[in-house]
Amino acid sequence: MEAPPDNDVLWARSLHFTHRDGSPGLAGVSLAVRQGEILAVSGPRGSGKTTLLRCLSGLLPVRSGEVWFNSSPLHTLGPTARERLRRERFGWIDPEPVLVPELNVWENAALPLMLRGAGRRRAKVSALEWLKRLDVGDRARCRPRALRHAERQRVAIARALAPGPEVLFADEPTAPLHHGDRTQVLRTLATAARSHGITVVLATHDPETAALADRTVALLDGRRVHTVHLPDVPEAEGRAACSLSV
Numbered sequence: 604m605e606a607p608p609d610n611d612v613l614w615a616r617s618l619h620f621t622h623r624d625g626s627p628g629l630a631g632v633s634l635a636v637r638q639g640e641i642l643a644v645s646g647p648r649g650s651g652k653t654t655l656l657r658c659l660s661g662l663l664p665v666r667s668g669e670v671w672f673n674s675s676p677l678h679t680l681g682p683t684a685r686e687r688l689r690r691e692r693f694g695w696i697d698p699e700p701v702l703v704p705e706l707n708v709w710e711n712a713a714l715p716l717m718l719r720g721a722g723r724r725r726a727k728v729s730a731l732e733w734l735k736r737l738d739v740g741d742r743a744r745c746r747p748r749a750l751r752h753a754e755r756q757r758v759a760i761a762r763a764l765a766p767g768p769e770v771l772f773a774d775e776p777t778a779p780l781h782h783g784d785r786t787q788v789l790r791t792l793a794t795a796a797r798s799h800g801i802t803v804v805l806a807t808h809d810p811e812t813a814a815l816a817d818r819t820v821a822l823l824d825g826r827r828v829h830t831v832h833l834p835d836v837p838e839a840e841g842r843a844a845c846s847l848s849v
């Protein structure tokens with residue numbers, strides 16, 4: 604087993620994953636993510652973006668292949684060690700905001716910090732700071748049910764950023780937002796990641812979202828592909844894009 608280069612925070616080689624029901628998930632994906640980089644993983648629905656993020660974060664065990672985090676193998680860890688790693692070093696944003704209904708907004712945003720052992724006061728200060736940056740600071744004492752869907756997603760993003768994760772996995776993080784909201788939230792996310800040195804792996808099928816990233820890798824049917832967009836031509840001649848497996 605050969606260790607990856609030192610400046611890659613995440614490094615994966617030849618990842619294969621098959622879902623329990625036999626559905627193919629990943630068919631040999633290799634990639635490297637540099638420290639502080641914002642990497643977009645693009646591809647159409649069902650191309651394996653979510654599966655890749657889950658394998659890279661240790662949420663799913665790969666069937667074969669290797670995942671390294673900061674030059675340590677993640678693919679050889681058991682479920683408990685992977686869970687601890689995710690809790691202490693990684694952040695995760697889902698496409699849909701899942702908040703604890705019994706807790707108010709700031710308590711939801713502070714929860715991962717408290718689970719890491721931070722005191723309630725410190726966790727609250729950090730949570731409020733991130734809620735303000737995401738324009739939901741004035742909703743801090745509300746229960747999630749009193750918020751609009753887009754506001755709940757902003758809270759979920761604040762919750763992921765508040766503990767200062769080393770790697771943030773964001774799976775279609777702005778899917779529930781309107782276009783105008785989306786741009787502003789993405790900018791906040793990208794600015795926060797850059798100013799705090801957070802590495803981001805962002806799954807998206809939206810080219811505008813991917814444009815905020817430093818680099819994009821494209822997936823199709825669980826494999827990496829190079830997408831070559833041909834120059835615009837009159838509609839009568841049609842538009843085309845072709846994908847080449849690599």
Ligand SMILES: Nc1ncnc2c1ncn2[C@@H]1O[C@H](COP(=O)(O)OP(=O)(O)OP(=O)(O)O)[C@@H](O)[C@H]1O
Pocket residue numbers: 622623624626627628646647648649650651652653654655806808
């Ligand atoms: N829990 C599951 N059980 C069985 N098959 C699954 C499961 N989750 C995903 N798949 C299948 O694995 C493949 C990759 O799915 P995945 O969700 O990773 O793609 P995606 O690019 O993230 O798609 P989307 O943009 O729709 O979220 C698809 O064929 C999908 O149907």
